[in-house]
Amino acid sequence: MRISGTTLARGGLAALSGLLSGYAALAVAELVSAAVRPEAGPVTAVGGAAIDRTPAPVKDWAIRNFGEDDKLVLQLGILATLAALGLVLGIVALRYRRIGSAGVLIFGVVGAAAAVSRPDSSGIADGLPSLVGALVGAALLYTLIGRLKTQHQTATQEAKDGSWDRRGFLLAASAAAVASTGAGALGRALNSRRGQDAVASRAGVLLPKPASAAAPIPAGAQLRVSGVSSFTTPSRTFYRVDTALVVPKVDATSWKLRIHGKGVKRPLTVTFQDLLDRELIERDITLTCVSNEVGGPYVGSARWIGVRLADLLREAGVKPPSRGGPADQLVARSVDGMTLGTPVEDVMDGRDAMLAVGMNGEPLSFVHGFPVRMVVPGLYGYVSACKWIEDIELTTFDDYDPYWVKRKWARKAPIKTQSRIDTPKPFARPKAGTVMVAGVAWAQHRGIERVEVRVDDGPWKTADLAAQATVDTWRQWSFPWKATPGGHTLTVRATDRTGAVQTEKRTGTIPDGASGWHSVVVTVD
């Protein structure tokens, strides 16, 4: 048997048809999702379902390697997989036309199932984008392959005189490509308009003056050493960690929060305006993610403004377990279905746990949880810092495991004492002489007592501490090092105000946060 050029070209065109059908399916799905909700689109739904099912070590690896780009990498991975499937289905369709189209439909059903089963799904309608998209994709594949088949017959005849006409196929294919691009672009435009009510509601927020202002940041809290993290992290560069592939755009004017559950004598529902009308507190608080590796970037400090959560809970008649309350876990739920569990005792023990409405003098940004999020000093974000919050249920640790606990992370997770060298950077080549080693240390709600630096295997030497703003914020430190030529390892460790020295024992981030000392290797010239 001889594989003719015509057969090869036809195979290529069939693969292209498959690819094009996938493209058309996604474009139509994007358009339909504008009529349902953007999160119901197949890539977002499948991506969300994949995030939920990713084993903790893989997720940890992804966060380590791709950082905040992990979501982009996931989405590109899904698109690449779909493209490969499209190519294969196109080639299959050339031989078995119906099976090729049925394949497209099956992926539509998978996408629809993922969308409908998302925790924030609005029901069966969420399956429509994938289903309608797949129907269009399947029909397109059937049509294109049909052209390829009839064309083939004439082509072999024409092949005898050395030429065969692909014009008919190419016309249909390009028309489909243009129509799909138009549908996709229209869908995108409509989807991005959907958030406009939320954007307008955010623009309309005027944060009131807090009844209890934050203590001024002591002048000495910010060292004048270049390369050290700024004491207050600007909102724009503040780390972001969440599972949302589409950032929720919540309209503050229709937002409500319900407080209910075990031991709640008077269930409460509050609006955004209700919160603004209450006494507001303003505090500097450093947040940290449990996924932060030793020396990692997922820590930042901001000035938050919000309502004391304990006040609201007391109004609802909630008592902490130490005063006989039946609920020991507060489960916060966000509009995108995330759940986070916080000890009721911690929220009510007098620390500045709050429902924050502002960050660094502005309403929260959408990525950081607009209109309202929780902030609890001393606890890792995944057990406290619910963004886009809409529900608080009082329950027990025995009765309910929130999202990350179901995925093997610890039920309770106070932030571990940690310190980080910000400067010099790893593998820097400073000149011999005095080199400023500096960084930050944190032990939220306990405070930092001491920071020590070690050069190679030498003795620990006490670093100079910047002023401690509050026990809930990180603390800068510096150490003038008499650097001698050659390779050196700098290591840092902190001691918190309970007297506990940061442990040398290295652990991974799972299940309750990384421990160990941060080291940086430099070569002094």
Ligand SMILES: Nc1nc2c(c(=O)[nH]1)N[C@H]1C(S)=C(S)[C@@H](COP(=O)(O)O)O[C@H]1N2
């Ligand atoms: N709704 C929602 N809230 C969430 C999360 C999330 O995935 N969804 N992630 C939590 C985690 S793990 C952390 S560390 C903090 C991070 O807050 P940031 O993104 O504002 O820095 O938000 C918390 N709140």
Ligand SMILES: [Mo]
């Ligand atoms: Mo986190």
